[in-house]
Amino acid sequence: MAHYSNSDLFLVTPLVYGVVGAMRKFLDLPRRLPGWNRALNWIWVPGAALFLAAQALDLKTTTLGDVYWLLSLGMIMAVLLALRDYRPARSLLLAMAPFVVYKLVEYVLETPEGKIPKQYDAALDTTQGFVIIWLITFIFIARSQKKQLEKERVLREEEEKAKRLIEAQNAQLEHLVAERTAALTNQAEELRAALTELKTTQAQLIQSEKMASLGELTAGIAHEIQNPLNFVNNFAEVSAELVTELEEEREKPDRDLELEADLLADLKQNLQKIHQHGGRAASIVRGMLEHSRQSSGERVPTDLNQLADEYLRLAYHGLRAKDKTFNATLKPDFDPSLPPVEVIAQDLGRVLLNLLTNAFYAVKKRQEQGEPGYAPTVSVSTKRVGSDVEIRVRDNGTGMPESVQAKIFQPFFTTKPTGEGTGLGLSLSYDIVTQGHGGTLAVESREGEGTEFIISLPA
Template structure:
């Protein structure tokens, strides 16, 4: 069929229709983006500068609030301790070690006291690292000694001596005159170099409110310098602190807040600083409104050395008299450089997009729509995972080649994915098998490690306990065995003395004098009591030695029939000190509900170790629940209950329970896992209960179970057979 001939009309070429509107659109977009970038740049600079300055101001404020509160708080604690008699200022060596411990805990430069007697003691970190002790007396010449210290705060050697008159120093006189906590910027040229610090001080009194002197805690101003140096404001920004009179306290630069002139320390005024930013900002503040009139946060812009700077001034005060000004200066070009660079990049990208769009529009004008659409749909199907796709051939050679290539690629992808799926399945099977092998190997390794550690631990403990018991047993038996003859001989001698007094009442003067000097009557009454006390003491030692030997069971390499109660009592005797009352918690009551148990075949030493682990956990749980009030402890005292019973003809049961805080279900389920512990680092290894579980279940064929209710306590139940059927 012959197609009708269409009349040709004048029309724009498709390339022009596609290219011209697209180019105009991109050109308009580039122009608009450039204009908006320039308009919003300054606004972004202002917002970013405010954010940086506010963030820096908040960081400095939080640091000053937390860091400068430490000296005053520490002074309050020490003053209260002195007033209550807990800290005796007359024992200067003990006070020095006490302050040494506090210097270990707090990042301070000095802690010390000056007394009204002219004496004093202090600990210092003059070089910022090493803690030394200063000790001075009332005399005026070389009255102060600086000591080096060891790791426990004890004095080891004299570093140097110098003369110090505390009565003439503002460090001492100003807090005494104020009669309350104050701050003072204090400077001194000490033998080891210049020392300038913010000193928090206050007077101290005894329990009768009599003045003893004063106490002070210092922070070296260079520590504030170091903190400001670490602030990342900008490469050319500045942060500094100054007093209301313009004296510099600290800055983020390398300049120190003081100078040395003829070995005398002179504090640096901010307006005299070598830093042009600090000098210009302070000069502007003094000429515009005055430093004393700044009472609230003030922001302004200032030109410094031809550059615009954002400047923020924030008053900073505390309740003890500090009244400082925090000044933050950030140059405008810090932000404009990045914004200008971003603007240039944006314009370059837009121009690049314009050129690329022009090229793409020329290329796309030559397409042939239908074959490409078929190819696109087939590609989307392949991307979606449907690899069984084919594209019909085209009459155009290039598109026909592309179609053939696509069909070949789709077929290759289909075969490759099929092979990949098969390899994936085989790999997953191998990984699962290998994972199972590694898991079993890890479990065996953990069990082996636990067994080795337990063996070494029990061997060392048994040898130590048995050796100590053996060495103590011989002399104690010797003393205890000779006490009865000594007591008998003593009674005979006392009877003989009484007979002499009865038949010879009028003895010689020298004998009578000796009788009075030695107080014979009291001796006759007290000597038998002393012998009885010695006998009770040696008997107690023999009982402890017997308990140690029973606990260690070093003479029993095979399991044998033993008295379970005897092992429990031996363990309790070793842990007896843990049941006694201490300053931080009350006495722990022990309740024993023993049943009538026959002899049980077991490894006695290992079973005693199980009792030890369970009892120690119970004691730790009770000691950790000391936060209870006095009324709660009185109504429900801390208790450990031990219950033994016969379950059947073949089994016995030992239950150990405490009324502590208990444990959550998640912790209870993991209590027997190796290396699992809830105790702080260094206090527990997480192996005790795992080893106990292994001893009970594997060594004795028994059961070890844990029951716990949060807030009510925990109970461990041990069940073992009376006789072992298989020798392990």
Template sequence: MANYSDLGDIFLVAPVAFGVVSALRKFLDLPHRLPRWNRWLTWIWVPGGLLYLGARVLNIQSSTLDEAYWLLVLAGVMAVLVAVRDYRPARSLLLAMGPLALYWLIEYLLELPTGKVPKQYDSALDTTQVFVSIWLITFIIIARSQKKTLEKERVLREEEEKAKRLIEAQNAQLEHLVNERTAALTHQAEELRAALTELKTTQAQLIQSEKMASLGELTAGIAHEIQNPLNFVNNFAEVSTELVTELEEERDKPDRDLELEADLLADLKQNLQKIHQHGGRAASIVRGMLEHSRQSSGERTPTDLNALADEYLRLAYHGLRAKDKSFNATLKPDFDPNLPPVEVIAQDLGRVLLNLLTNAFYAVKQRQQRGEPGYAPTVSVSTRRVGDAVELRVQDNGTGMPESVKAKIFQPFFTTKPTGEGTGLGLSLSYDIVTQGHGGTLVVESREGEGTEFVISLPA
């Protein structure tokens, strides 16, 4: 403190204090942190000037006023540091100024009585002054280091904020683009949905058309197949009427022949049994037609595959004969008598059999029309148990298929028949019914010019 007093004139102390305070204001960034305090500190030279004028007018020794002014400046600086103590460099400067302020206060108090420090305190004060100076310089360096670190952090934060704002702007732009793209995709999705709905409607119409075509084949077959039991019923009914007439005539005779009456009654009973038998056959054919034509319930029931295959073999054959009376073929059923009932959807599997058999008869008819000598159209249906599965085979000795056709045979809308004779959905629907509806397999084996065999495998 004495070295500052040696300036000898407070007129020189005020500019020095102003410079120190200005450096502090800049170091602590007071214009932004404490704007009001910053304005007040710009007038820190005013008290020094007033003290200088007072010393001149009153002829007072300037050294005492110098010390008082420095204490005032120091108090102002300490107050500012306390006000911005949340700022780490400010806390470091506060720690740096603490010992200096205490040292100046003690020295000032010791000088008050005589204006000089007693000699017995010189050594202690000199040692203390060295310690205070080292302490002050050390914490000033620390404060400067902290300020640089905080400045780097501030610059880094600003860069991060700038990058964040840039990312937000890019995100906003991307979001705008995404919204535009989403709107376009939504519009396309709506168009595709409408197209899909129209496609499903068309597909349903084609499937219904295919079902009606198979129903037409079935109806034609039934019309021929049902004719046989109806003829039997009519014939036996006519014979039964004649037997009843003979029985009535015999009963009216005075001399009745009981043995003849017994024979007539036995013949009548046998005829009624035949009528019942063929009537049941006709009823089963009609029932099969109704089951085939109605919507499938989707419920699996134990089904005799031998009876189902035999029935549709004959119906498919008679269906083709209804269109062409000249067509004849050999039917070869080969059924496993020990085949147990299999859980299937009878209506759906009946459609599959009808489709495969209709194609088989169509193939042998096409080969027959070529006029090959010695050719005999033959279609066979067989069943057998193979491990945990049941196999149902439909085989013909028709035209067969080349490999290029066989690779596409189960594709929707693929057909080798002329326009108007097939939709190309029969085998595709049959494949779906067997594989998806029953968990089985449907494969085809064929050689061109030799024949074709379809193999249905179902879980037993």
């Protein structure tokens, strides 16, 4: 059985100091228990004192190593008890308890010559194996718990930071609103005199302001790159851990070549994922920059089939960037004989993107209801109808009651939950089609079955 002589004490002291140092760092004692942390700086002193006393007095006892071990273990258990509200410390306490009991039993059974009676040898050997496995298992559990707590701490800090930022922005907005209200109040008399002149330009000003707001909202879609960037960051972090594991394995005298091969394969796969999601982020940025460019306001002959197909894909992949689990059937049905139509392509594209985004939102909501056999489907079709061209956007989503259809094109009216819709999308789309292109925008919907929007434009 393992025991420590006077000469062993010289080796045990730095070992204990190293173990205690690792525990201090793992439990962050300088911050959590500064008093205990300072005391543990001197953990080597009892060992050194025992060693010097044994040498000076020429003591023959072989229990000094065990005494120092038990003293050190007692201090470690006291620290863990002081930190029992900290989950990793509780796990370490559970890990250490059987080991301390084992050492106490060994110390009690040990003869004055430092040996263990033979009748207890087999039992203590078995117990020692169990204690070591138990100790290692709970050390890994404590390490995992600490990582999880650290992630939760970082998340809380980010949430608090975001909350403070929102509060600051709200305060700033309230201040600006108050200033603007005061300024408008003071200018009321002056505005009355100019009211007649302003009425003639009011429609153009409102349309211009709405288009500017829509451009800002559209450019904001670029937040979708956060998803592939999160994948890049996560795979990079995991790759760093794999490299560390590989380095540790290579330093072992008995290397596990199969484990090294597995680590290299995982590392290669992670790098491929990083490349894939990095390319996805770059693709999203290019698409959003193209979409958010300022409209020239000029009508040009445009292939409506190509335009509708482009925004069908953009809307679908935009939602897929947020929710990888979402899938839908796309049904384009384009009239091949459709001639080019003079439209403002970017403005009409915004209309299509808004209608298609709403369509995918509706089918996703219906899918989340868990309806058996339901298959989300969104279709876009074009055709020539007399002197007009029709674009139809249809979905088999949740549909709308008649009371909602009557208000659907009103500014700031939305059926989406707070924070998910501004209520301007369909209002702006209606203005673009009717005022900007001289066409019509109508809706047909049945609650629980689906919705169809019909854009009619002069050919």
